[in-house]
Amino acid sequence: MIRMPNLLNNVRGVAIRTFCILLVNFGAVHAGHPNIVLIMADDLGYGDLSCYDGWIKTPNIDALAESGIRFTDFHTSGSVCSPTRAGLLTGRYQQRAGIGGVVYARLDAEQHYHGLQKSEYTLAEMCREQGYRTAIFGKWHLGYYRPYNPVNHGFDVFRGYVSGNVDFFSHVDQAGVFDWWHNEQQVEEEGYTTHLITKHAVEFIESSDETPFFLYVPHEAPHYPYQGPADSPIRKIGSTEKLKGERTDIKNAYLEMVTEMDKGVGEIISVLGRTGKLDNTIVIFMSDNGANKNGSNGQYRGFKGSVWEGGHRVPAIITWPGRIKPDVVSKFFTSLDWMPTLTAILKAKAEEGNPFDGVNQKGLLLSGRGGSAKDRVFVWNGNAVRRGSYKWVMEKGNEFLFNLKNDPSESSNIIGEFPQLAKELKKLAQQWKDEMVETASKQPTKNELFELLNNP
DSSP states (O other): OOOOSSGGGOHHHHHHHHHHHHHHHHSOOOTTOOEEEEEEESSOOTTTBGGGTOSBOOHHHHHHHHHSEEESSEEOSOSSHHHHHHHHHHSSOTTTTTOOSOOOSOOSTTOOOOBOOTTSOOHHHHHHHTTOEEEEEEEOOSBSSGGGSGGGTTOSEEEEESSSOBOTTTOBBTTSOBOOEETTEEOOOOSOHHHHHHHHHHHHHHTOOSSOEEEEEEOOTTSSSOOOTTOOOOOOTTOOSOOTTOOSOHHHHHHHHHHHHHHHHHHHHHHHHHTTOGGGEEEEEEESSOOOTTSOOTTOOOOTTSSSHHHHBOOEEEEOTTTSOOEEEOSOEEGGGHHHHHHHHTTOOOOTTOOOSSOOOHHHHHHGGGOOOOOOEEEETTTEEEETTEEEEEETTEEEEEETTTOTTOOOOOTTTOHHHHHHHHHHHHHHHHHHHHHOOOOOOHHHHHHHHHOO
C-alpha cells in the first residue's frame, strides 16, 4: 500500500476528490439514491433501551426497531469515543486511520492523536461525490483545530462541538473552553445540547429538496456531564471548577437524557414522513461504545473502555422502508461495515489506497432472515480477537478464551480446553498489531502541527 508521508503532502488526493465532486455536481444526481440518516448515541449500553429489554422506555427507538432490523451481535470497532468515530466514517480500523486513542487538544509531544488526516476518505466524502448534501449536527471529536473540522472531511454543514463532551447548557468543555461551532466558526447558541442537535437535524431535512442527503447525528447523550433538560449549567468559560447544581441522582439524569434523545429520534422520523422522504431514507441508529457503570450493558461483561463484550457490543438498528424487512438479526456486524455497505448500496467505488477493513453487508440487509453475514476475523485494539463464535482476550497479562455462542457473558474461560485455538488467535492479534503500525496514517509531529495551524 502506497501512502503519503504525512498530512502536509495530501494535496494531490484532495485535488482529485474536489474534481470528482465538481463532475458530479455539474452532472445529474443519481436517480433513486436513498437519503441516509445516521444517528449515534454516546456511551449508550446494550441494556439501556426498552427494545433491548432495557430499563429506559424509548418508544421512538423501539418503533424504529420494529420497522427494520434490530441487531443482537453488533459491535463497534472501538470502546471509546474518537476511535469508533474514525472507524465508522472511514470503514477502516481506527488504528489504520491514525486514531488509535482519544483525541485531545494538547500540543505536547506525548499526544499522538491530533485528528483525522486529510488522506483518509470518509463516508461524507463518498456521499458528496455521489451528489449528496452532507451535514453533521452534534459531536465530532476527530480533531479540535480548524484544519480537522468536519467541513474539511466532506461535510457541507457542521453545527455542534469538537471535543469529547460539553456542558449541555453553557457548551463549555471540561477544560473550560467554549465549544460550539457553525462550520469553522465558534457561535453562541442557547439551548440544551440534545434539543439543538435535533432542531438542526429537523431543519436540514425540511430544507432539503430532491437532492439526496447524508445526515450524521452524533448525540452527546447519555455521556457526562449528567444533565437533564430542566437543569442548569455546571461549567463556565475559563474554569475547570464546577458550579453549584450538579446532579447527584445520576441514574435519574441518565434516564432523562436518553428520554430526550429518544424524543429527538421521533422528531427526525416525523419530519421525514411529513416531507415525504421517509420511504426513500435509510435510517441507522447505534451507540459509539458500551455504557459505563451508570448505564447498563445487560448480560455482557465489562464497560466502556474495555475489550469485553460490554465495551463494544451495542444496540444498533437499520430501517429502509420497502427494502429492509423487519427482523432481529443475530449475525456478526460491526461499525466498520457501514461504510463499505453504503458504498455498495450507492454503487460508488472505494478510494484506491484506502481499502476497507469493514465488510460489505448489503446482501445480509436486503435478503432478510435467510441472509448470511460474511465470516471473518475481527480485532479490538490487539487485545481481543473474534473468529466465528470464539473470542480470545488478553487483559493485564492474563489470557482468556470464550465461546460466545454458549457463553455470551464471558463467564467461563475455556482456554485450557482449546490451547491451540487460543495460540492461533493470539498470533493473529500480534500480526494485526504489526500491520497497523506499518500502515497507519501518520499523525503530525509537534512541528508539523504548528506548520499546519499556521498554514492550513
